Amino acid sequence: MLWWLIALTFVVVLLVYRLFTIERSADSVLPDLNAALDTTKTESQLTEQIILLRAELTELRSGVIGVGQRVLELEEQLSQQNQHIEVLTERQQALEMTEPESKIYSRAMKMVQLGADLDEIIRECELPRAEAELLFNLHQQKS
Structure with a gap:
Protein backbone atom coordinates (compact mmCIF):
# COMPACT_ATOMS: atom_id res chain seq x y z
CA MET A 1 0.00 0.00 0.00
CA LEU A 2 2.85 2.37 0.85
CA TRP A 3 4.55 1.82 -2.51
CA TRP A 4 1.29 2.80 -4.25
CA LEU A 5 1.28 6.05 -2.34
CA ILE A 6 4.91 6.71 -3.27
CA ALA A 7 4.27 5.88 -6.93
CA LEU A 8 1.22 8.13 -7.08
CA THR A 9 3.16 10.95 -5.43
CA PHE A 10 5.90 10.52 -8.03
CA VAL A 11 3.33 10.66 -10.85
CA VAL A 12 1.78 13.80 -9.35
CA VAL A 13 5.19 15.45 -9.17
CA LEU A 14 5.89 14.55 -12.80
CA LEU A 15 2.51 15.86 -13.92
CA VAL A 16 2.96 19.10 -12.00
CA TYR A 17 6.44 19.51 -13.50
CA ARG A 18 5.04 18.92 -16.99
CA LEU A 19 2.22 21.35 -16.26
CA PHE A 20 4.63 24.12 -15.32
CA THR A 21 6.87 23.50 -18.33
CA ILE A 22 3.86 23.70 -20.62
CA GLU A 23 2.70 26.91 -18.95
CA ARG A 24 6.17 28.37 -19.32
CA SER A 25 6.33 27.39 -22.97
CA ALA A 26 2.85 28.81 -23.55
CA ASP A 27 3.84 32.03 -21.76
CA SER A 28 6.99 32.28 -23.79
CA VAL A 29 5.09 31.77 -27.04
CA LEU A 30 2.59 34.57 -26.41
CA PRO A 31 5.07 37.47 -25.91
CA ASP A 32 7.21 36.31 -28.80
CA LEU A 33 4.30 36.25 -31.22
CA ASN A 34 5.41 39.36 -33.12
CA ALA A 35 9.00 38.14 -33.26
CA ALA A 36 7.82 34.77 -34.49
CA LEU A 37 5.85 36.36 -37.30
CA ASP A 38 9.10 37.71 -38.68
CA THR A 39 10.42 34.16 -38.95
CA THR A 40 9.06 31.30 -40.96
CA LYS A 41 5.98 30.63 -38.80
CA THR A 42 2.74 32.29 -39.67
CA GLU A 43 0.26 33.70 -37.21
CA SER A 44 -2.15 30.83 -37.80
CA GLN A 45 0.55 28.27 -36.99
CA LEU A 46 1.37 30.05 -33.74
CA THR A 47 -2.30 30.31 -32.82
CA GLU A 48 -2.72 26.61 -33.53
CA GLN A 49 0.30 25.82 -31.36
CA ILE A 50 -1.10 27.95 -28.53
CA ILE A 51 -4.46 26.18 -28.79
CA LEU A 52 -2.75 22.78 -28.66
CA LEU A 53 -0.63 23.80 -25.67
CA ARG A 54 -3.67 25.09 -23.80
CA ALA A 55 -5.56 21.86 -24.53
CA GLU A 56 -2.60 19.83 -23.26
CA LEU A 57 -2.40 22.06 -20.20
CA THR A 58 -6.09 21.51 -19.47
CA GLU A 59 -5.64 17.76 -19.86
CA LEU A 60 -2.71 17.74 -17.49
CA ARG A 61 -4.57 19.80 -14.91
CA SER A 62 -7.48 17.37 -14.93
CA GLY A 63 -5.02 14.47 -14.66
CA VAL A 64 -3.33 16.05 -11.66
CA ILE A 65 -6.68 16.59 -10.00
CA GLY A 66 -7.62 12.94 -10.57
CA VAL A 67 -4.31 11.70 -9.20
CA GLY A 68 -4.63 14.03 -6.22
CA GLN A 69 -8.08 12.66 -5.44
CA ARG A 70 -6.74 9.10 -5.65
CA VAL A 71 -3.89 9.98 -3.29
CA LEU A 72 -6.40 11.40 -0.80
CA GLU A 73 -8.48 8.21 -1.03
CA LEU A 74 -5.39 6.06 -0.42
CA GLU A 75 -4.36 8.19 2.54
CA GLU A 76 -7.84 7.74 4.02
CA GLN A 77 -7.66 3.97 3.49
CA LEU A 78 -4.21 3.88 5.07
CA SER A 79 -5.48 5.85 8.06
CA GLN A 80 -8.43 3.46 8.48
CA GLN A 81 -6.12 0.45 8.28
CA ASN A 82 -3.79 1.97 10.88
CA GLN A 83 -6.76 2.52 13.20
CA HIS A 84 -7.86 -1.07 12.61
CA ILE A 85 -4.36 -2.33 13.45
CA GLU A 86 -4.36 -0.30 16.67
CA VAL A 87 -7.71 -1.78 17.70
CA LEU A 88 -6.48 -5.30 16.96
CA THR A 89 -3.27 -4.69 18.91
CA GLU A 90 -5.26 -3.48 21.90
CA ARG A 91 -7.53 -6.55 21.70
CA GLN A 92 -4.53 -8.86 21.48
CA GLN A 93 -2.93 -7.26 24.52
CA ALA A 94 -6.20 -7.54 26.43
CA LEU A 95 -6.47 -11.23 25.53
CA GLU A 96 -2.90 -11.88 26.57
CA MET A 97 -3.60 -10.38 29.98
CA THR A 98 -6.72 -12.46 30.56
Whole structure:
Protein backbone atom coordinates (compact mmCIF):
# COMPACT_ATOMS: atom_id res chain seq x y z
CA MET A 1 0.00 0.00 0.00
CA LEU A 2 2.85 2.37 0.85
CA TRP A 3 4.55 1.82 -2.51
CA TRP A 4 1.29 2.80 -4.25
CA LEU A 5 1.28 6.05 -2.34
CA ILE A 6 4.91 6.71 -3.27
CA ALA A 7 4.27 5.88 -6.93
CA LEU A 8 1.22 8.13 -7.08
CA THR A 9 3.16 10.95 -5.43
CA PHE A 10 5.90 10.52 -8.03
CA VAL A 11 3.33 10.66 -10.85
CA VAL A 12 1.78 13.80 -9.35
CA VAL A 13 5.19 15.45 -9.17
CA LEU A 14 5.89 14.55 -12.80
CA LEU A 15 2.51 15.86 -13.92
CA VAL A 16 2.96 19.10 -12.00
CA TYR A 17 6.44 19.51 -13.50
CA ARG A 18 5.04 18.92 -16.99
CA LEU A 19 2.22 21.35 -16.26
CA PHE A 20 4.63 24.12 -15.32
CA THR A 21 6.87 23.50 -18.33
CA ILE A 22 3.86 23.70 -20.62
CA GLU A 23 2.70 26.91 -18.95
CA ARG A 24 6.17 28.37 -19.32
CA SER A 25 6.33 27.39 -22.97
CA ALA A 26 2.85 28.81 -23.55
CA ASP A 27 3.84 32.03 -21.76
CA SER A 28 6.99 32.28 -23.79
CA VAL A 29 5.09 31.77 -27.04
CA LEU A 30 2.59 34.57 -26.41
CA PRO A 31 5.07 37.47 -25.91
CA ASP A 32 7.21 36.31 -28.80
CA LEU A 33 4.30 36.25 -31.22
CA ASN A 34 5.41 39.36 -33.12
CA ALA A 35 9.00 38.14 -33.26
CA ALA A 36 7.82 34.77 -34.49
CA LEU A 37 5.85 36.36 -37.30
CA ASP A 38 9.10 37.71 -38.68
CA THR A 39 10.42 34.16 -38.95
CA THR A 40 9.06 31.30 -40.96
CA LYS A 41 5.98 30.63 -38.80
CA THR A 42 2.74 32.29 -39.67
CA GLU A 43 0.26 33.70 -37.21
CA SER A 44 -2.15 30.83 -37.80
CA GLN A 45 0.55 28.27 -36.99
CA LEU A 46 1.37 30.05 -33.74
CA THR A 47 -2.30 30.31 -32.82
CA GLU A 48 -2.72 26.61 -33.53
CA GLN A 49 0.30 25.82 -31.36
CA ILE A 50 -1.10 27.95 -28.53
CA ILE A 51 -4.46 26.18 -28.79
CA LEU A 52 -2.75 22.78 -28.66
CA LEU A 53 -0.63 23.80 -25.67
CA ARG A 54 -3.67 25.09 -23.80
CA ALA A 55 -5.56 21.86 -24.53
CA GLU A 56 -2.60 19.83 -23.26
CA LEU A 57 -2.40 22.06 -20.20
CA THR A 58 -6.09 21.51 -19.47
CA GLU A 59 -5.64 17.76 -19.86
CA LEU A 60 -2.71 17.74 -17.49
CA ARG A 61 -4.57 19.80 -14.91
CA SER A 62 -7.48 17.37 -14.93
CA GLY A 63 -5.02 14.47 -14.66
CA VAL A 64 -3.33 16.05 -11.66
CA ILE A 65 -6.68 16.59 -10.00
CA GLY A 66 -7.62 12.94 -10.57
CA VAL A 67 -4.31 11.70 -9.20
CA GLY A 68 -4.63 14.03 -6.22
CA GLN A 69 -8.08 12.66 -5.44
CA ARG A 70 -6.74 9.10 -5.65
CA VAL A 71 -3.89 9.98 -3.29
CA LEU A 72 -6.40 11.40 -0.80
CA GLU A 73 -8.48 8.21 -1.03
CA LEU A 74 -5.39 6.06 -0.42
CA GLU A 75 -4.36 8.19 2.54
CA GLU A 76 -7.84 7.74 4.02
CA GLN A 77 -7.66 3.97 3.49
CA LEU A 78 -4.21 3.88 5.07
CA SER A 79 -5.48 5.85 8.06
CA GLN A 80 -8.43 3.46 8.48
CA GLN A 81 -6.12 0.45 8.28
CA ASN A 82 -3.79 1.97 10.88
CA GLN A 83 -6.76 2.52 13.20
CA HIS A 84 -7.86 -1.07 12.61
CA ILE A 85 -4.36 -2.33 13.45
CA GLU A 86 -4.36 -0.30 16.67
CA VAL A 87 -7.71 -1.78 17.70
CA LEU A 88 -6.48 -5.30 16.96
CA THR A 89 -3.27 -4.69 18.91
CA GLU A 90 -5.26 -3.48 21.90
CA ARG A 91 -7.53 -6.55 21.70
CA GLN A 92 -4.53 -8.86 21.48
CA GLN A 93 -2.93 -7.26 24.52
CA ALA A 94 -6.20 -7.54 26.43
CA LEU A 95 -6.47 -11.23 25.53
CA GLU A 96 -2.90 -11.88 26.57
CA MET A 97 -3.60 -10.38 29.98
CA THR A 98 -6.72 -12.46 30.56
CA GLU A 99 -5.11 -15.83 29.81
CA PRO A 100 -3.58 -17.27 32.99
CA GLU A 101 -0.91 -19.17 31.08
CA SER A 102 0.31 -16.00 29.41
CA LYS A 103 0.82 -14.42 32.84
CA ILE A 104 3.05 -17.31 33.82
CA TYR A 105 5.09 -17.01 30.65
CA SER A 106 5.27 -13.24 30.98
CA ARG A 107 6.52 -13.63 34.52
CA ALA A 108 9.08 -16.22 33.42
CA MET A 109 10.31 -13.94 30.63
CA LYS A 110 10.63 -11.06 33.09
CA MET A 111 12.60 -13.26 35.47
CA VAL A 112 15.00 -14.25 32.67
CA GLN A 113 15.47 -10.59 31.78
CA LEU A 114 16.20 -9.81 35.43
CA GLY A 115 18.85 -12.53 35.52
CA ALA A 116 17.11 -15.41 37.30
CA ASP A 117 18.57 -18.87 36.79
CA LEU A 118 16.72 -21.83 35.25
CA ASP A 119 15.92 -23.63 38.51
CA GLU A 120 14.46 -20.49 40.04
CA ILE A 121 12.20 -20.00 37.00
CA ILE A 122 11.02 -23.62 37.15
CA ARG A 123 10.30 -23.34 40.90
CA GLU A 124 8.61 -19.91 40.89
CA CYS A 125 6.53 -20.28 37.71
CA GLU A 126 5.81 -23.99 38.06
CA LEU A 127 6.78 -24.65 34.45
CA PRO A 128 7.97 -27.97 33.05
CA ARG A 129 11.73 -28.06 32.61
CA ALA A 130 11.54 -28.20 28.78
CA GLU A 131 9.33 -25.08 28.58
CA ALA A 132 11.46 -23.23 31.11
CA GLU A 133 14.63 -24.11 29.17
CA LEU A 134 13.04 -22.94 25.93
CA LEU A 135 11.94 -19.61 27.45
CA PHE A 136 15.30 -19.23 29.16
CA ASN A 137 17.24 -19.83 25.93
CA LEU A 138 15.01 -17.61 23.80
CA HIS A 139 14.91 -14.64 26.11
CA GLN A 140 18.47 -14.93 27.33
CA GLN A 141 19.63 -14.38 23.72
CA LYS A 142 17.59 -11.17 23.50
CA SER A 143 19.07 -9.75 26.70
